[in-house]
Amino acid sequence: MNGSHLNVQSDGEATEAFEALLRYIRDARGFDFTGYKRTSLMRRARHRMDQSGHATFEEYLDTLQASADEFAALFNTILINVTSFFRDPSAWEYVRDEVVPTLLAERNTGDPIRVWSAGCASGQEAYTLAMILAEAMGADEFRRRVKIYATDVDEEALAEARMASYDAKAVTAVPADLLDRYFEPVNGRYVFRKDLRRAVIFGRNDLVKDAPISRVDLLVCRNTLMYLNADTQRNVLSRLHFALAPRGVLLLGHAEMLLSHADRFTPLNLKYRFFRKAPTPGENIERHAAAALLERHDDATGLASIRDLAFRASPVAQIVVTGDDTVAMINQQAETTFGLSARDIGRLLRDLDVSFRPVELRAHLEKAKVERRSARIQDVQWQRAGMEPVWFEIHVNPLVDAENGLLGISIVFFDVTATRALVDKVVHTNRQLETAYEELQSTNEELETTNAELQSTVEELETTNEELQSTNEELETMNEELQSTNDELHTINDTLRERSIELDESTAFLESLESSIRLGLAVVDRRMQVAVWNRGCEELWGLRSDEAVGKLLPALDIGLPVDAVQPLIDRVFVDSDATGEATVDAVNRRGRATKVRVLCSAFRGRDEAGDGALLLMEVTG
Incomplete structure (x- = not known):
C-alpha cells in the first residue's frame, strides 16, 4: 500500500519533500543530517516510514511534528549503532602490537595519553581501547596517564555506554582472559571495571559542527565518514586533522580510504586503514619552540635575563605583541631597521608605522589569532630613503599555550635581499638558457601534448577510483543496515518463540481442563458445527473427538435427540x-436407553459476544 502511494509522487516532488523533512529536523530538533549521503539517508527514512505506516514524506513530517517518540525512533533508525567489542579483530591486533607500543615509546614516562573514540555508539569500542592500553601499561599507569574521550550524537546510546553493562551475547568477542580481568558479573550481565571506567569520558559531539577534542594521540573514527557526502567528509577530516597531536594516528573503517587527502594524512597501514597526521604547512620549529618557551615554568635564576639578552641580540628583526595587539617586546635589530625604541613598548601596534609599512600586517595578525596558524608573507620590498631596496620574508607566528590559548603573536622580519639578488641572477641566467633552448620548443610541445593525454588518463583513473570508493562505502553502509535488521529479526524471533511456548502451555492447559471434566462437554458454533468434543462426550456417545470436531451436530451418528436440544x-x-436446561431420552454408546440432562449456555469470545453454544451433558438415569 505504501509503495503505491509513493509512486504517485514524482522523483522531484519526493526529493523536495525529503529536503523539507531534513530542514525540520535541523531547525526544530537541532541535528543536521543535510551533510549525509542522500541515497542511504533516504533509504533509512523510508525504512522507518514503512514500519510506522506512512506513505509520503509530507505525511511523515506531520507525524514528526506531533510525536517526540516517533522522532526518537527515526533518529535511532538513521544512526545505525552497529558496534561490538574487538570488531574487525585484525585491526585491533595491529593497534595492540604496533600502534600502542610506538605511541608509548615516542612519549616520555608520565606524559598523558589522550585517545578519542568518535561515534562510539554504546561504548564497546571505547572499552576495547581501554583494555588494550591497560594491558600494555598496567592498570595503575593506565589510571594515572590515560584519558579516553568517547563521543556520539545519540544520547540514548551514550546513556547505555555510561552504564558499561552488557549481556552475555555482547561480550562473546572478548577473549576469556580479558573478560575475567576487566568485567564483573552482576545479575547475569557483565559490567566493566569501575576503577578503569573513570578514565573513559562519554559526551555528545557532532563531528560535522562541534569543536573537536585537541591533542589526541590515537583517534578512532570507524564507519562514520562513509555516511557523509564529499564536502562534509572534507570538513570533518579537517577537524580530525586539527584534533590529532603531531604524529597522531587515525583509524578509519575498512571502507574508508582518504584517497584525496594525502596533504593531511599519510598512510601508516592501508590494509587496516591506519593513517598518521601529516604536518600542516606553516607548522615550523620556530612556532613550537616559542610555545614551549612560554609554557615552561621559569624555575632557574637568571634564565629570564639570558632569554631577554638573546632576544635583544638576535640578528633578525623581531616584534612580539600581546593578544590585544599591545607591543610587548622589540629586539635591537627591529629598532635599528624600523626606527623603533624601548618607548614604543606598551603602545598599540596599529599606532606604529611598522604595522602598515613595509606591508599591511593587521589582517595577517587577525587571521593568525583566529586560525592559530603561522603565516608567511613573501617578497615584501621596502625602499628606504637614499638606500638600496630591501626585501623581507615576514613570519607571523601565534604564541599559544598547552590548551591552544593565545598568549601573543611573534612577527619576524627575515632580510632576504641577498637571496633575492641571487634569485634575480638565476632568473637572468634562466632567460639566457631559454634563448638557447628555443630549438627544443617544438619537441617540448609534443611532450606536453603527450603529458596532457597521460594526465587526462590519470584523472579518469582517479575519477573511476573515487567512484569505486563511493560504491564501496555505499555497500558498507548497506551491510551495516542489514546487520541492524538482522539484530531486529533475532529479537522478533526470540519474542515469537516465547509466545509459541506460552501458546503451547495454554493449549495443553485447555486440553487438560477438557479431559478433567467428567461430564460430556461440547461446543458448537452458530452453524451447529462442533468445535469442542471432550473425553466425557466420547465415553457417553462412543464417537472420538477427531470424528466429531468440524462436523455438524445434527449429522453425528449418536443417540442424542438433537431436535429436543435445538430450542x-x-x-x-x-x-x-440466557441459559437453558432439559432432560431428554437418549441412547448411549452401548445402545441402552438412558436419560441425559443437558445444560446449555452461550460460548463467549474475547469481545464478550456469543460466538456459539456450550453443552454440558450428564446421565441421570
Whole structure:
C-alpha cells in the first residue's frame, strides 16, 4: 500500500519533500543530517516510514511534528549503532602490537595519553581501547596517564555506554582472559571495571559542527565518514586533522580510504586503514619552540635575563605583541631597521608605522589569532630613503599555550635581499638558457601534448577510483543496515518463540481442563458445527473427538435427540445471557436407553459476544 502511494509522487516532488523533512529536523530538533549521503539517508527514512505506516514524506513530517517518540525512533533508525567489542579483530591486533607500543615509546614516562573514540555508539569500542592500553601499561599507569574521550550524537546510546553493562551475547568477542580481568558479573550481565571506567569520558559531539577534542594521540573514527557526502567528509577530516597531536594516528573503517587527502594524512597501514597526521604547512620549529618557551615554568635564576639578552641580540628583526595587539617586546635589530625604541613598548601596534609599512600586517595578525596558524608573507620590498631596496620574508607566528590559548603573536622580519639578488641572477641566467633552448620548443610541445593525454588518463583513473570508493562505502553502509535488521529479526524471533511456548502451555492447559471434566462437554458454533468434543462426550456417545470436531451436530451418528436440544441452542444464539436446561431420552454408546440432562449456555469470545453454544451433558438415569 505504501509503495503505491509513493509512486504517485514524482522523483522531484519526493526529493523536495525529503529536503523539507531534513530542514525540520535541523531547525526544530537541532541535528543536521543535510551533510549525509542522500541515497542511504533516504533509504533509512523510508525504512522507518514503512514500519510506522506512512506513505509520503509530507505525511511523515506531520507525524514528526506531533510525536517526540516517533522522532526518537527515526533518529535511532538513521544512526545505525552497529558496534561490538574487538570488531574487525585484525585491526585491533595491529593497534595492540604496533600502534600502542610506538605511541608509548615516542612519549616520555608520565606524559598523558589522550585517545578519542568518535561515534562510539554504546561504548564497546571505547572499552576495547581501554583494555588494550591497560594491558600494555598496567592498570595503575593506565589510571594515572590515560584519558579516553568517547563521543556520539545519540544520547540514548551514550546513556547505555555510561552504564558499561552488557549481556552475555555482547561480550562473546572478548577473549576469556580479558573478560575475567576487566568485567564483573552482576545479575547475569557483565559490567566493566569501575576503577578503569573513570578514565573513559562519554559526551555528545557532532563531528560535522562541534569543536573537536585537541591533542589526541590515537583517534578512532570507524564507519562514520562513509555516511557523509564529499564536502562534509572534507570538513570533518579537517577537524580530525586539527584534533590529532603531531604524529597522531587515525583509524578509519575498512571502507574508508582518504584517497584525496594525502596533504593531511599519510598512510601508516592501508590494509587496516591506519593513517598518521601529516604536518600542516606553516607548522615550523620556530612556532613550537616559542610555545614551549612560554609554557615552561621559569624555575632557574637568571634564565629570564639570558632569554631577554638573546632576544635583544638576535640578528633578525623581531616584534612580539600581546593578544590585544599591545607591543610587548622589540629586539635591537627591529629598532635599528624600523626606527623603533624601548618607548614604543606598551603602545598599540596599529599606532606604529611598522604595522602598515613595509606591508599591511593587521589582517595577517587577525587571521593568525583566529586560525592559530603561522603565516608567511613573501617578497615584501621596502625602499628606504637614499638606500638600496630591501626585501623581507615576514613570519607571523601565534604564541599559544598547552590548551591552544593565545598568549601573543611573534612577527619576524627575515632580510632576504641577498637571496633575492641571487634569485634575480638565476632568473637572468634562466632567460639566457631559454634563448638557447628555443630549438627544443617544438619537441617540448609534443611532450606536453603527450603529458596532457597521460594526465587526462590519470584523472579518469582517479575519477573511476573515487567512484569505486563511493560504491564501496555505499555497500558498507548497506551491510551495516542489514546487520541492524538482522539484530531486529533475532529479537522478533526470540519474542515469537516465547509466545509459541506460552501458546503451547495454554493449549495443553485447555486440553487438560477438557479431559478433567467428567461430564460430556461440547461446543458448537452458530452453524451447529462442533468445535469442542471432550473425553466425557466420547465415553457417553462412543464417537472420538477427531470424528466429531468440524462436523455438524445434527449429522453425528449418536443417540442424542438433537431436535429436543435445538430450542435450548437457539435461545442462547438470540440472547447470549440466557441459559437453558432439559432432560431428554437418549441412547448411549452401548445402545441402552438412558436419560441425559443437558445444560446449555452461550460460548463467549474475547469481545464478550456469543460466538456459539456450550453443552454440558450428564446421565441421570
